[in-house]
Amino acid sequence: MADQLDMLASGQIVPTSLHTEVQRSYLEYAMSVIVGRALPDVRDGLKPVHRRILYAMHELGLTPDRPYRKCARVVGDVLGKYHPHGDQAVYDALVRMVQTFSSRYPLLDGHGNFGSVDNDPPAAMRYTETRLSPISNDAMLSDISEALVDFSDNFDSSQQEPVVLPTQLPNLLLNGSSGIAVGMATNIPPHNMAEVIDGLVALIERPSLADDDLFRLIPGPDFPTGGEIIGTEGILDAYRTGRGSIPIRGICQFEEVHPGRGRQRRNAIVVTELPYQVNKAGWIEKIAQLVNAGRLEGIADIRDESDRDGMRVVIELKREAPAQRVLQDLYRTTPLQTNFGVIMLALDNGQPRQLPLRDVMQAFLDFREITLTRHYQHQLDKTENRLHILTGLLTALGNLDAMIDILRHAADGTTAKQQFQQQFDLSDRQADAILAMPLRKLTGMERQGLETEFDEFSQRRDDLTRLLSDRKELLKALKKELKALKKKFSDPRRTRIQTDEERAEESQQVEEIIAEAVEEETVVEFTQKGYVRRYSQKSYQRRQARLEADTNPKLHAIDDDPVVQLAAAITTQEVLALTRDGRAFTLSVEAIPNNPRQGKGAPLVNLLPGSVPPDPDAVVAQLIIRDDLLEHDLILVTRKGKIKRAPLKEFTNLTGRGLTAMKVKDSDELAHVTLAEFGDDLVLGTTGGRLLRFPLDDDNLAVMGRAAQGPQGIRMGKQETLAGCVAVQSSKDCLLLVTAAGYAKRLPIEGLRVAKRGDIGTQSFQFSLKSDRLVALLPAVPKEAVTLFTSADRTAIIPTASVPRQGRTGESDRIVKPNKGETVSQVRHVMVPDGGPSARSLTAAE
Numbered sequence: 001m002a003d004q005l006d007m008l009a010s011g012q013i014v015p016t017s018l019h020t021e022v023q024r025s026y027l028e029y030a031m032s033v034i035v036g037r038a039l040p041d042v043r044d045g046l047k048p049v050h051r052r053i054l055y056a057m058h059e060l061g062l063t064p065d066r067p068y069r070k071c072a073r074v075v076g077d078v079l080g081k082y083h084p085h086g087d088q089a090v091y092d093a094l095v096r097m098v099q100t101f102s103s104r105y106p107l108l109d110g111h112g113n114f115g116s117v118d119n120d121p122p123a124a125m126r127y128t129e130t131r132l133s134p135i136s137n138d139a140m141l142s143d144i145s146e147a148l149v150d151f152s153d154n155f156d157s158s159q160q161e162p163v164v165l166p167t168q169l170p171n172l173l174l175n176g177s178s179g180i181a182v183g184m185a186t187n188i189p190p191h192n193m194a195e196v197i198d199g200l201v202a203l204i205e206r207p208s209l210a211d212d213d214l215f216r217l218i219p220g221p222d223f224p225t226g227g228e229i230i231g232t233e234g235i236l237d238a239y240r241t242g243r244g245s246i247p248i249r250g251i252c253q254f255e256e257v258h259p260g261r262g263r264q265r266r267n268a269i270v271v272t273e274l275p276y277q278v279n280k281a282g283w284i285e286k287i288a289q290l291v292n293a294g295r296l297e298g299i300a301d302i303r304d305e306s307d308r309d310g311m312r313v314v315i316e317l318k319r320e321a322p323a324q325r326v327l328q329d330l331y332r333t334t335p336l337q338t339n340f341g342v343i344m345l346a347l348d349n350g351q352p353r354q355l356p357l358r359d360v361m362q363a364f365l366d367f368r369e370i371t372l373t374r375h376y377q378h379q380l381d382k383t384e385n386r387l388h389i390l391t392g393l394l395t396a397l398g399n400l401d402a403m404i405d406i407l408r409h410a411a412d413g414t415t416a417k418q419q420f421q422q423q424f425d426l427s428d429r430q431a432d433a434i435l436a437m438p439l440r441k442l443t444g445m446e447r448q449g450l451e452t453e454f455d456e457f458s459q460r461r462d463d464l465t466r467l468l469s470d471r472k473e474l475l476k477a478l479k480k481e482l483k484a485l486k487k488k489f490s491d492p493r494r495t496r497i498q499t500d501e502e503r504a505e506e507s508q509q510v511e512e513i514i515a516e517a518v519e520e521e522t523v524v525e526f527t528q529k530g531y532v533r534r535y536s537q538k539s540y541q542r543r544q545a546r547l548e549a550d551t552n553p554k555l556h557a558i559d560d561d562p563v564v565q566l567a568a569a570i571t572t573q574e575v576l577a578l579t580r581d582g583r584a585f586t587l588s589v590e591a592i593p594n595n596p597r598q599g600k601g602a603p604l605v606n607l608l609p610g611s612v613p614p615d616p617d618a619v620v621a622q623l624i625i626r627d628d629l630l631e632h633d634l635i636l637v638t639r640k641g642k643i644k645r646a647p648l649k650e651f652t653n654l655t656g657r658g659l660t661a662m663k664v665k666d667s668d669e670l671a672h673v674t675l676a677e678f679g680d681d682l683v684l685g686t687t688g689g690r691l692l693r694f695p696l697d698d699d700n701l702a703v704m705g706r707a708a709q710g711p712q713g714i715r716m717g718k719q720e721t722l723a724g725c726v727a728v729q730s731s732k733d734c735l736l737l738v739t740a741a742g743y744a745k746r747l748p749i750e751g752l753r754v755a756k757r758g759d760i761g762t763q764s765f766q767f768s769l770k771s772d773r774l775v776a777l778l779p780a781v782p783k784e785a786v787t788l789f790t791s792a793d794r795t796a797i798i799p800t801a802s803v804p805r806q807g808r809t810g811e812s813d814r815i816v817k818p819n820k821g822e823t824v825s826q827v828r829h830v831m832v833p834d835g836g837p838s839a840r841s842l843t844a845a846e
Helices: 002-010 018-038 048-060 071-081 087-098 134-139 193-205 211-217 233-241 280-292 323-333 357-398 400-409 413-424 428-435 444-469 471-489 500-516 537-546
Strands: 108-111 129-132 151-153 160-162 177-180 185-188 243-249 251-257 266-273 299-304 313-317 337-343 345-348 351-354 521-527 531-536 563-570 574-579 583-588 619-625 633-638 643-647 670-676 681-686 690-695 722-728 734-739 743-748 774-779 785-790 794-799 824-830
Touching: 018 048, 018 177, 048 071, 048 087, 048 129, 048 160, 071 087, 071 129, 087 108, 129 134, 134 471, 185 345, 193 211, 193 357, 193 471, 211 233, 211 357, 233 243, 233 337, 233 357, 251 313, 266 323, 280 299, 280 313, 313 323, 323 337, 357 400, 357 413, 357 428, 357 444, 357 471, 400 413, 413 428, 444 471, 521 537, 531 537, 563 619, 563 824, 574 670, 619 670, 633 722, 670 722, 681 774, 734 785, 734 824, 774 824
Parallel strands: 722 774
Antiparallel strands: 108 129, 151 160, 177 185, 185 337, 243 337, 251 266, 266 313, 299 313, 345 351, 521 531, 521 563, 574 583, 574 619, 633 643, 633 670, 681 690, 681 722, 734 743, 734 774, 785 794, 785 824
């Protein structure tokens, strides 16, 4: 104890508050990850690990004209000198710099197994070998020295490493970059060298070049695996703002193939290129799963005929299968078409910034101008130093007899040096050079050589001085350098960009394919246990007629899987399904089982992509997308009251991967989804009986990006969760409020004051039991009924009109009486024909 007091008194222990220390430590950690690991530098386009690998290999002399060296040796050098992290992290970074399907212009040349497009792992580092590729050796590491770029201490101050490489090419655009930091991420696509250099030259010649002119020179990314970019809208968004989504698909063609002896020739879809970063083996497995699940029709067989000459995946079609329609299904349900999310985030002057294309290119040009200036200044200094020495040597040769006389009579070298300096006005270095001059320099030929060298260095000094004093000359040299690199290293574009005319023509073809499909009116049912099924109109009417016998007026056990949602649809429409973790998927109505045996249908989760959890409760909402709903907004609310507004039209024709509709934290989940129009009022309700009404406008709730979490909709108490969200269009509407104990009332909207989003709301339900809570908030639609589901798997159907109408402070009625330990868990709308409750509905409990 005394020792502890002594430490406190001596100042060795500094008292500090926990939250301050945690905040400081976390910020330091975050910035360390951002600057030291995850984000590339806008100047050389490299993260620290890549820069250290290249520099370590440069120090080892692993140039393209030298033999390969084991990767384990390179990794060991990088770890021991510059990068104190795991060896596997360094090796993974090295492997990616070798892979021709990952890097558009690989910076390393590899020998051995470095993985494949099928996601096969690379061999261990003790087996593989590597060396620098010509482009990294010539355009990134040439003449690297402290004169060109700044150096800093390594982790233990035993070595010096470059802060940035003096790259002559914008590697950030050529090879792209991807990384996840703390609270931010980057995902920059690769580009074609010739196009990027043309853009750089144009910016040098015309700094005020219009964006449209720049984008014509650089029309879009150029991925190493080829593929085809669909349209230019996503490219333009990414180039103008630094963020966008670029749809890309594989290259396909239709062929007639011969499956084998004794089998007839069949039509086939042959895929020769896949989108960037798509795992070929995983994609083929995905197709097989969809075919086996009945979600992809018309496919008879699939074979991978890829070899060292290129990719070739043959998808054989059934005899009557329409090839174009199968191809569109492949685009929609598999990664044959995917989106590349562009986030052009990089370190600019040590700070993370999201940069549009022009800013990325200008940052490189500024850096290259500084590097060239330092390079030419260094060359000028070396030239002037040599001229200084040559001037002294020529002075000595011009006064040779006097020099020899001084040397003959000087007592030692120091005396001779001093006399040289005094008599001929020479510097120390000049005098030393004269004393070190061999006798052969006195010959006529050697003298002529010194005079020629003096003239060459004088000319070089004048050239360097002109470059450094005239920025136009400097930029001219920069253009010449870029054009030389373009001629040496550029290659043709690999990724095709679909023109607007081709996009319009394809859209027309897709519409014709959809129009050729049989548009059948159907009825879709979603059940409580997560099943979905559909019937033709006639089949549904016959089925309903058979079910008209059940008139039991009490709460009773569920003897089947009751319908909780019913919708009229057309087979060419889509179902939008949203999961509790905030993701959205679309499913064609036609893919839903028609007239299922025993009327059970299929689990909705089984019809969605395999990434959806098999739990039926994973899907929180589903909606038939109709044309008349496309101008509506989706309102998504989580259990803890986070709310988000997103346009419904962004959720149509989704690929098999779906998309993130709302970012949901691990401790939260998406709980309520509703449709609304601009100008509607939104009402949020908590389990504590508080309601908040606010207008849906851009001030209260603006449209947000897909990955946004959304602000707080209503302030929640510690024990509260969200009970519901309703969109209302008129103050004459009513809300239906139902509690866990079976109490309910209809509340007029006009009784709720209009407030702002994020307020605490107004107490609008008076509970008869202290343990009771609000479980449902729904619109009270006249001539309809609601289905109540209890925790004991019992159900009752209550006509909305039978629930009493009361104000905020009015009492509620008990519309059902659950058994002891039983509560109302869910309330859903059902359709009620004109004339009262349907024959199947169950009235309130006695």
